[in-house]
Amino acid sequence: MIHVVSAHNKAEYKSYLRQLWQQRYDVFVEKMGWSLDCADGIERDQFDRPDTVYLLCIDEKDRLKGGMRLLPTTKPHLMSDLFPHLCAEGVPSGDTTWEISRFYSLTGRHMMLERDKTASELICGLYEYALMNRIEKVSCVASMVLFPTILKAGWDVTPLGLPTVTDDEVILAFLIDLNERDYKTVAQNRKITESVLYAPNLREEQWEIAV
Known part of the structure; x- marks a missing residue:
């Protein structure tokens, strides 16, 4: 289940946020x-803000x-502050565009299926959250190694510039x-058949995905 943690309920998730920053490290x-x-x-930086x-x-x-992690692009974020050179026509920003970063799922030699399940729930949770909050696009910086997988998953992706080498x-x-x-396509590809979002502060009922 995907839990949405924001300024409204961070106090309830203090222990999970400590784990988050440890796991990110x-x-x-x-x-x-x-x-x-x-x-x-x-691993906690200036973009882990209120x-x-x-x-x-x-x-x-x-x-x-x-x-x-999700950040509004109307304020400083990873792409605007650290990677503006990756955007040929400027860093995209606006009320309906947010940035995702520090996306991970725990992996291990014997946890490949669980890893896939976690990633699938996070991806579909992102779509659900975005659709409920009028977020139309998300920006991201990622390794080119992941790009074929992203395309295959059914995401509608637009490169913002040419690849570059960093570290x-x-x-x-x-x-x-x-x-x-696209949400329905991604959910079907990921074998997700119902809502994954636990967000009682955002809505009262969960709704099934029509796939």
């Missing part, structure tokens, strides 16, 4: 070798299995359209 610094300016054991929205995948045993990794900036048509 393990994934991005320890495993992926990113050169990030962070304290030992904690207005940051998190999507957290929490399983039935209350374990945090993965997460994603020995080829990265690309792009926009993703978030609409109901």
Whole structure:
């Protein structure tokens, strides 16, 4: 289940946010070798702000299995401050465009299926949250290695510029359209047949996906 954590309910998720920043350190610094300016054991930066929205995948045993960060592009965000050179025609911004970053799911040698389930729920949770909050597009910077997988998943993706090499990794900036048509395609490809979003503060009922 995907939990939406924002300024309205962060107090209820303090322990999960501590786990989030610890897991991000393990994934991005320890495993992926990113050169990030962070304290030992904690990956938390200037974009983890009071207005940051998190999507957290929490399983039935209350374990945090993965997460994603969302930022409004009308304020400073990762692409505007650190990667504007990746956008040939300027960094996209606006009330209906948000940025996603620090997207991960816990992985392991014997956890491939669980990894896929976590990623699938996070992706579909993003679509659900966006459709409920009039978010039409999300921007992202990601490794080119992931780009074929993103396209195959059914996302409507527009590159914002040419790939470039950073820290020995080829990265690309792009926009993703978030609409109901593509949501149904992505959900079907990911074998998600019902709502994954736990957000009692946003709505009263869950709704099934028509696929």
